[in-house]
Amino acid sequence: MPLIKNDRVIDDPWLAVADEAEIPLHGAVLLGVARWQAERTALVLRNAALGVRLDSGHGPEDIVADLDRLALVAIPFPSFSDGRPYSIARLLRERYAFSGELRAVGAVLPDQIPLMRRCGFDSFVVDPAIRVETVFECLGAYDRHHYQAAADGVETIAALRRRAPGKSQTSATAALAAELETRFGNLPAEDLVAQMVVKEFKNRIAYVSSFGTEAAVLLHMVALADPATPVLFLDTGKLFPETLAYRDALVDRLGLSAVRTVTPDQAEIAAADAGHDLCRCNPDLCCTLRKVKPLDRALTGFAAWLNGRKGYHGTTRIDLSAFEVEEDRIKINPLRHWGKAEVGAWFATHHLPRHPLEAKGFLSIGCMPCTDRVAPGEDIRAGRWRGQDKTECGLHNRPTGAV
Amino acid sequence: MYRYDVHDRALVAGRVDEFRGQVRRRLQGELNEDQFRPLRLMNGVYLQLHSYMLRVAIPYGVLASHQLRLLATIAHRYDRGLGHFTTRQNLQFNWIGLEDVPDVLGHLARVDMHAIQTSGNCIRNITTDPFAGVAKDEVEDPRITAELLRQWSTFHPEFLYLPRKFKVAVTGAREDRAAVRWHDIGLRLVRDAAGTIGYEVIAGGGQGRTPVIGATLRSFLPKADLLPYIEAIMRLYNRFGRRDNKYKARIKILLQDVGIEAFARMVEEEWPRVRRPDPHLIAAETARLVEDFALPYRPRKDSPVDTTERDLAFWRWVAANVAPHQSADRAIVTLPLKSIDQGPGDITAEKMETVADLADRYSHAEMRISHHQNIVLPHVRWTELPRLWETLERLGLAEPIAGLAPDIVACPGMDYCALATARSIGIAQDISKRLAALAPPEHIGALRLNISGCINACGHHHAGHIGILGVDKRGEEFYQITIGGSDDYDATLGTLIGPAVPAARVADAIESLVLAYLAHRQGTERFLETYRRLGITPFKEAFHAVDQE
Numbered sequence: 001m002p003l004i005k006n007d008r009v010i011d012d013p014w015l016a017v018a019d020e021a022e023i024p025l026h027g028a029v030l031l032g033v034a035r036w037q038a039e040r041t042a043l044v045l046r047n048a049a050l051g052v053r054l055d056s057g058h059g060p061e062d063i064v065a066d067l068d069r070l071a072l073v074a075i076p077f078p079s080f081s082d083g084r085p086y087s088i089a090r091l092l093r094e095r096y097a098f099s100g101e102l103r104a105v106g107a108v109l110p111d112q113i114p115l116m117r118r119c120g121f122d123s124f125v126v127d128p129a130i131r132v133e134t135v136f137e138c139l140g141a142y143d144r145h146h147y148q149a150a151a152d153g154v155e156t157i158a159a160l161r162r163r164a165p166g167k168s169q170t171s172a173t174a175a176l177a178a179e180l181e182t183r184f185g186n187l188p189a190e191d192l193v194a195q196m197v198v199k200e201f202k203n204r205i206a207y208v209s210s211f212g213t214e215a216a217v218l219l220h221m222v223a224l225a226d227p228a229t230p231v232l233f234l235d236t237g238k239l240f241p242e243t244l245a246y247r248d249a250l251v252d253r254l255g256l257s258a259v260r261t262v263t264p265d266q267a268e269i270a271a272a273d274a275g276h277d278l279c280r281c282n283p284d285l286c287c288t289l290r291k292v293k294p295l296d297r298a299l300t301g302f303a304a305w306l307n308g309r310k311g312y313h314g315t316t317r318i319d320l321s322a323f324e325v326e327e328d329r330i331k332i333n334p335l336r337h338w339g340k341a342e343v344g345a346w347f348a349t350h351h352l353p354r355h356p357l358e359a360k361g362f363l364s365i366g367c368m369p370c371t372d373r374v375a376p377g378e379d380i381r382a383g384r385w386r387g388q389d390k391t392e393c394g395l396h397n398r399p400t401g402a403v
Numbered sequence: 404m405y406r407y408d409v410h411d412r413a414l415v416a417g418r419v420d421e422f423r424g425q426v427r428r429r430l431q432g433e434l435n436e437d438q439f440r441p442l443r444l445m446n447g448v449y450l451q452l453h454s455y456m457l458r459v460a461i462p463y464g465v466l467a468s469h470q471l472r473l474l475a476t477i478a479h480r481y482d483r484g485l486g487h488f489t490t491r492q493n494l495q496f497n498w499i500g501l502e503d504v505p506d507v508l509g510h511l512a513r514v515d516m517h518a519i520q521t522s523g524n525c526i527r528n529i530t531t532d533p534f535a536g537v538a539k540d541e542v543e544d545p546r547i548t549a550e551l552l553r554q555w556s557t558f559h560p561e562f563l564y565l566p567r568k569f570k571v572a573v574t575g576a577r578e579d580r581a582a583v584r585w586h587d588i589g590l591r592l593v594r595d596a597a598g599t600i601g602y603e604v605i606a607g608g609g610q611g612r613t614p615v616i617g618a619t620l621r622s623f624l625p626k627a628d629l630l631p632y633i634e635a636i637m638r639l640y641n642r643f644g645r646r647d648n649k650y651k652a653r654i655k656i657l658l659q660d661v662g663i664e665a666f667a668r669m670v671e672e673e674w675p676r677v678r679r680p681d682p683h684l685i686a687a688e689t690a691r692l693v694e695d696f697a698l699p700y701r702p703r704k705d706s707p708v709d710t711t712e713r714d715l716a717f718w719r720w721v722a723a724n725v726a727p728h729q730s731a732d733r734a735i736v737t738l739p740l741k742s743i744d745q746g747p748g749d750i751t752a753e754k755m756e757t758v759a760d761l762a763d764r765y766s767h768a769e770m771r772i773s774h775h776q777n778i779v780l781p782h783v784r785w786t787e788l789p790r791l792w793e794t795l796e797r798l799g800l801a802e803p804i805a806g807l808a809p810d811i812v813a814c815p816g817m818d819y820c821a822l823a824t825a826r827s828i829g830i831a832q833d834i835s836k837r838l839a840a841l842a843p844p845e846h847i848g849a850l851r852l853n854i855s856g857c858i859n860a861c862g863h864h865h866a867g868h869i870g871i872l873g874v875d876k877r878g879e880e881f882y883q884i885t886i887g888g889s890d891d892y893d894a895t896l897g898t899l900i901g902p903a904v905p906a907a908r909v910a911d912a913i914e915s916l917v918l919a920y921l922a923h924r925q926g927t928e929r930f931l932e933t934y935r936r937l938g939i940t941p942f943k944e945a946f947h948a949v950d951q952e
Contacts, residue, residue: 158684162683186760
């Protein structure tokens with residue numbers, strides 16, 4: 001019968017003596033518990049290591065008084081499915097502080113050795129029919145973390161979580177985005193917003209809004225979820241006065257309590273746009289200074305942000321997924337599947353006010369110099385940077401042009 | 404719902420690898436069936452009548468839509484396009500090849516699911532109220548306790564080879580929707596006189612061939628003492644429970660032998676000596692769970708007013724299948740899986756995908772599986788009920804029967820199970836048809852019918868207002884009928900009404916009991932109340948009149 005101890009197969013230094021057999025004068029012997037109890041006085045005088053086999057039906061209580069005289073306790077498993085020895089082992093180790101060898105004998109499946117080790121066994125006698133490789137394969141399964149404490153003193157998962165909460169709780173941003181897409185990618189917009197604001201990114205999420213023609217929809221959803229959600233409003237300094245007025249009206253109507261106006265760095269603007277014509281001679285740089293960089297600064301500390309891009313806004317926005325990763329931050333597009341009809345219906349159902357410029361033919365509104373009316377039948381964003389190749393400000397797909 | 408982190412994932416992934424090796428050794432003949440059995444059972448694999456069966460754990464019945472989609476894929480690829488929701492809030496695949504099980508477990512692991520401890524003599528899936536966390540009558544969300552216990556019991560090295568299986572249920576509501584008195588351990592979240600929340604600990608309940616209603620072991624246990632207290636119970640059971648006879652091995656028998664007071668004293672002696680988990684860790688873990696189980700929206704106090712005129716059919720559905728919610732603008736909707744052409748709890752892969760879509764659309768991608776084998780959408784807006792109802796009508800999932808007579812609970816019976824001595828699915832169908840012809844279900848009112856195909860009582864017939872047990876009499880299927888069982892806090896055991904009847908007469912017999920109730924009920928009295936007021940005699944007379952025919 002191979003004996004395994006310290007991850008090795010070793011020769012058994014103990015002599016198991018049958019109940020009727022004579023006990024040799026010298027050498028370590030392993031005796032049944034009944035014999036130990038019967039011949040205790042004589043055995044104590046014997047000057048050699050003593051082991052006791054705690055036969056089925058006996059418990060730690062039977063040997064507790066003598067534990068410091070015993071160098072080995074062997075516990076037989078009557079069958080693979082008899083779990084009593086696990087409890088006995090834990091009691092011996094944890095309650096009675098037995099520090100000698102604790103040996104599993106009898107019906108020992110190698111697959112069960114990891115459990116036995118957790119309960120305090122440190123040597124195992126396995127069936128010779130079992131391949132040694134299998135035994136070591138099973139021993140490998142021991143190197144794991146566990147939910148509950150046992151006799152092996154291995155750190156629990158709860159302890160690991162507490163020790164490195166940041167690392168263990170959140171996976172890498174890209175993996176997190178993929179997981180969120182799987183879980184919540186099909187949620188209706190309003191539910192998705194609530195799920196993110198109230199739960200997934202509670203206190204770590206902002207909504208970035210231009211207060212344009214369709215912004216009221218997402219602002220409303222954010223307000224329904226939690227009106228204290230930070231709303232970042234990018235004031236480039238070149239917005240329509242109507243936009244500013246509309247912002248104030250909406251904030252008031254929706255009860256949003258954490259609207260932050262984000263402005264460009266005045267020193268940067270003074271250096272790059274002294275002639276106030278940057279928007280014409282280098283619109284990409286203008287957007288970078290007035291929108292992209294201020295937003296990056298404003299998003300510091302947020303793990304995620306919501307925005308209102310929609311697939312119907314043109315070719316650049318057709319294939320949006322709900323969750324994207326940008327600058328190690330999750331970017332969420334709850335309205336990506338919405339069309340004009342859905343937007344209109346939401347305004348109507350909830351009696352939301354329209355942007356004052358919409359009626360005058362401005363369907364997508366940015367800064368004054370770079371926004372034009374849109375003719376019937378044109379793409380909704382056709383009035384943005386009209387006559388240029390530029391279609392996006394760079395908040396969503398960072399410009400590749402030289403800055 | 405609970406969200407796995409890297410540690411939970413590593414634990415499940417490790418187990419998939421381990422079982423893959425064990426299956427390989429079994430298929431190569433290195434493990435014999437005797438050695439393999441405890442290992443496969445630990446991973447939810449049973450040997451059934453026609454095939455292996457895999458039981459997938461749905462911890463306390465909470466299921467996400469992407470998980471249900473994966474279950475649909477598995478049903479398509481590895482089963483016959485069918486799954487079966489069990490009375491322990493799990494899902495069974497009845498036609499799985501053993502060689503495919505490791506791959507299936509691998510797929511499950513990718514959506515944070517597994518089959519760990521869904522069978523075998525260990526602590527099984529912790530069950531709870533399907534309305535947990537949204538129920539209006541709740542002291543505290545029982546899922547927090549259930550998840551703490553799930554983690555504590557998962558691969559607990561001391562308690563994987565108990566004398567027999569061990570079932571734990573937790574409830575936090577005034578109404579018991581988790582049948583806590585029918586479990587090996589039932590926990591009920593209660594407040595003491597000072598308003599502090601703790602547990603009433605109930606032990607020794609169970610069905611099977613010796614049905615016993617659990618007794619209160621301790622009327623108030625402080626929350627912080629839960630794990631050492633439960634560990635003490637488990638250790639005493641593991642050491643002293645009977646192992647010589649599998650029919651006397653459940654903890655209920657130990658409790659009967661020792662006596663409930665004596666056992667309670669043993670636990671009181673043992674648990675203060677059990678090593679306590681670090682209270683800071685438990686607090687941190689609990690805080691994490693509270694966050695995980697928080698509602699994904701702000702609850703509201705005002706409900707929208709809907710003045711639109713609606714179909715009577717809509718209101719029938721609302722009355723039966725829609726329950727009040729903690730948030731006044733929302734409702735809890737039950738989707739009964741009790742169509743007449745399928746067994747209770749059965750669901751096709753296509754329907755799984757459709758229900759997953761509905762959960763996305765109406766319920767924050769979350770579902771519950773009830774121990775009555777139905778699906779629950781826990782987060783539906785009142786304003787969306789009409790549209791949801793229309794969709795469910797089209798899908799055949801809007802039968803207005805939740806908690807009513809056609810909402811029958813049944814085990815798979817002899818159609819699938821190797822242990823069964825009689826069929827249960829066909830009987831459920833017969834009864835459904837007969838009662839449908841008799842009266843609309845809401846006229847019959849709240850009535851629980853439970854059918855088990857053998858004395859192992861997986862269909863919980865002991866706890867049914869009417870319970871039906873299939874038995875084999877010289878090669879013929881007969882059915883014993885009991886009356887007056889209940890799985891509420893005031894749990895009672897059903898009483899045998901008379902001699903067993905052959906399969907063809909079961910519907911007659913059930914109809915006679917229902918007619919007797921309709922003849923005797925006063926006012927809005929439910930079936931069980933009429934029975935409790937009058938006793939068994941009028942029902943016995945009705946039953947015998949049919950039996951004599």
